[in-house]
Amino acid sequence: MPRVGFFTDTSVCIGCKACEVACKEWNAVPTKGALELTGESFDNTSELSADSWRHVAFIEQQVQTPSENGPQEGVRWLMSSDVCKHCTHSACLDVCPTGSLFRTEFGTVVVQQDICNGCGYCVSACPYGVIAQREDDGRVFKCTMCYDRLKVGSEPACAQACPTQSIQFGDLDELRERAQTRVEELHAAGQDKARLYGESPDDGVGGAGAFFLLLDEPEVYGLPPDPIVTTRDLGAMWRRVGAAGAALLAGVAAAYLSDRG
């Protein structure tokens, strides 16, 4: 089974939020409660959470635009549909103490809801701040890349609903090639800041299963610039825990052996 993924080409995103709606509908994801207007452009979803598995970010930037009377102050819109990255080296899966999080035959990372016991460890482990707890029952939820749809040969609901093919689903290797071609096109068209994010198997998470074409720095979109899987340092941590534990026992032994009466 080849590994599948998402290539989200933000240069053609129109901010329609069809992906958010399709995801909610298909996966029966509950609402956050009352609608709260954030005042952050058209973004009232704000972040990925247990109840938002796709999140469309809206960024308005002041830029110089050409006009008949020379360059003028204008506005550039950036829109991007964020989602779980389905990392190659996924910290959430590594630290899950119950085995609730697992890697599927498609190379995606999914929570088994009947096994999750709500410890919240994955929430603190995720370097992207994706996976989150639903407060009423304590368990965690995130994008499954529509595991049930993949099982029957369909594409995820968000990708199917996207009207501009900003969200592309498919074989990960093929998506990476397609993304490379696209970013070269954009560079040729003068979009100097266009770059791929999460496509490289050499990055800190071994490459993301859901990667992006961005038109500015990752942090502008609320993404960490260069995340590293937290378990990379775990071997060193265990060695130091062992050394500290041994030092503790040695210290206690010394206190008894140095007895003067």
Added chain:
Amino acid sequence: MSPRRGPEEEFTSYYGRPILKAPTWEPLDIAGYLFAGGLAGASSALAAGAELTGRPALARSTRLTALGAIGVSLAALVHDLGRPARFVNMLRVAKPTSPMSMGSWLLAAYSPLVGLAAGAELVSLPMLRRVAPIAGRGAAVLGAGVATYTAALIGDTAVPTWHDGHRHLPFVFAGSAAASAGGVASALTPLAQSGPARRVAVGAAVAELAATTAMERSGHLSTQTLREGRAHTLMASAKVLTGVGAGVLGALGGRSRVAAAAGGLALAAGSVCLRFGIFEAGRASTLDPRYVIEPQRRSSRSPSAADSAPSETAADAPTGG
């Protein structure tokens, strides 16, 4: 307009929103667990020494302290999970990549040994009295793990302050655990038998202060959170309580039971403040995106500088009594 920071600042963010999710854990449950687990584990080590060197009163107080503290730990864990059955679910698999899984198994093995050792102090059964020494020695070895594995537990997260502190935290926690256990044992044990507990307490307090200072000076941006807000209050209180407690215990603890009790309890209070301070600093470091963005920016711009943060420092010296 999205609020981009001024040109003099190093980064932009998405409406100033955090990148990471804040820990879902309640401070009382998890910082309380870090303290109680440390107190229990180090008390078991003291208890084994007391049993081996024939100090029955010290063995009794440390065994009962370990039992009480591990009881509080388990209650805190169950409260954090929401339902008792969810702790049993922790033992569904054993995963070395998950410090929480390893810790659950450690607790599952350690707690019954503590129960056997302390049980011999509470009920007079010949059988129990025969197995108690062996159980107590087992609890001492596993207790050293219970007191220190929590450093890997919080270090193995994306929380900037905790992850950046992963080199120092095992020594900070080992020192803090031994200081609190020595302090509580000094308070609860007659002077004639509490000498080793006092020496452990004072030595561990010095080691803990050294390791904490090394962590604070490790050069990571995230260490700022240890010097700001509520975390700063807690960390400063921890230092004062630990320093004063060790001073009183070391200078007067051998002569006055009142001084031993006061100094010992100050050390325990210092250990509580330290755990809550580190917990709070970690939480704060998830709320401001700069603790994620700035270090990652620096490391991605100069790959060679990625791991250049000063690391191998004084905290590498063995801690303990």
